[in-house]
Amino acid sequence: MISNNSAPIKIALLDLYNGEPNEGMRGIREVLTYLNSIHAVTIEWKEFDVRISKELPSIDFDIYISSGGPGNPITNQNEIWESRYFRWIDSIMTWNENKENHKKKYVFFICHSFQMASQYFNIGNVTKRKSSAFGIFPIHMLTEAKKEPVFQGLPDPFYGVDSREYQLIEPNLEKIDALGATLLCIEKDRPHVALERAIMAIRFNPYMVGTQFHPEADAKGMSMYLQRDDKKKTVIENYGIEKWESMINQLNDPDKILITNRYVLPNFINQSIEALTDPY
Numbered sequence: 001m002i003s004n005n006s007a008p009i010k011i012a013l014l015d016l017y018n019g020e021p022n023e024g025m026r027g028i029r030e031v032l033t034y035l036n037s038i039h040a041v042t043i044e045w046k047e048f049d050v051r052i053s054k055e056l057p058s059i060d061f062d063i064y065i066s067s068g069g070p071g072n073p074i075t076n077q078n079e080i081w082e083s084r085y086f087r088w089i090d091s092i093m094t095w096n097e098n099k100e101n102h103k104k105k106y107v108f109f110i111c112h113s114f115q116m117a118s119q120y121f122n123i124g125n126v127t128k129r130k131s132s133a134f135g136i137f138p139i140h141m142l143t144e145a146k147k148e149p150v151f152q153g154l155p156d157p158f159y160g161v162d163s164r165e166y167q168l169i170e171p172n173l174e175k176i177d178a179l180g181a182t183l184l185c186i187e188k189d190r191p192h193v194a195l196e197r198a199i200m201a202i203r204f205n206p207y208m209v210g211t212q213f214h215p216e217a218d219a220k221g222m223s224m225y226l227q228r229d230d231k232k233k234t235v236i237e238n239y240g241i242e243k244w245e246s247m248i249n250q251l252n253d254p255d256k257i258l259i260t261n262r263y264v265l266p267n268f269i270n271q272s273i274e275a276l277t278d279p280y
Helices: 024-038 080-097 112-120 143-147 173-179 219-226 229-239 241-250 257-277
Strands: 009-015 043-049 063-066 106-110 125-141 158-169 182-187 199-205 208-211
Touching (some): 009 257, 024 043, 024 219, 063 257, 106 112, 112 125, 112 158, 112 199, 112 208, 125 143, 143 182, 158 199, 158 257, 219 229, 219 241
Parallel strands (some): 009 043, 009 063, 063 106
Antiparallel strands (some): 125 158, 125 182
């Protein structure tokens, strides 16, 4: 049981949005605010501007959530922030591999961060898509996802907000086995289409998990996002008015992104807190 006198759980929120307007950071803050209101233990968080200010958190936090973001995630751009980001992952891996460190560091990677982590671990190929993916789509669980604690409470398939021009495909099964990693989800399986299915979620190791979709997305944020003049115009030009209207109508469907928002990130944070506060 978690005592009211427990030390606060410290969470680092890594902002990879490069200063661009977004709903991702607000969505993560909303999840943290809600969990803070129901936990006996206090949750404290601090944000780090990874790309503009090149800020990376120290090893002093308990949980790390690394956001999505714009632009090319393929890590050959010689960006200073990218090399620092990978050194940050190195520091987490070094801490967790030290058997004397009984309290591990827990990390959740979202979208752009997920693609970068996949390259760090050499999980597969991150490539540019033939066309952008944007909308609310079904996400299909692979066998191991049925046992994955982060997905407890979700149906199969479940729905997630997908917003990307790049994708992780062609999983490196030899490397995955060597790491003890687990492929969890793929995008909609279409046997009649001769294209690789994108990997939508991976457990990289016992302490790190990531999703290609946006589990922090909620109806409020997506509604505001879709009704921005620029986003509405982009969706209608690329997919038609019917697609835009369908996306708006899906936002309040309790079986779509509402249930994903309710379970995925909260499950990860709750399970991490339980492990961190276990007296045994």
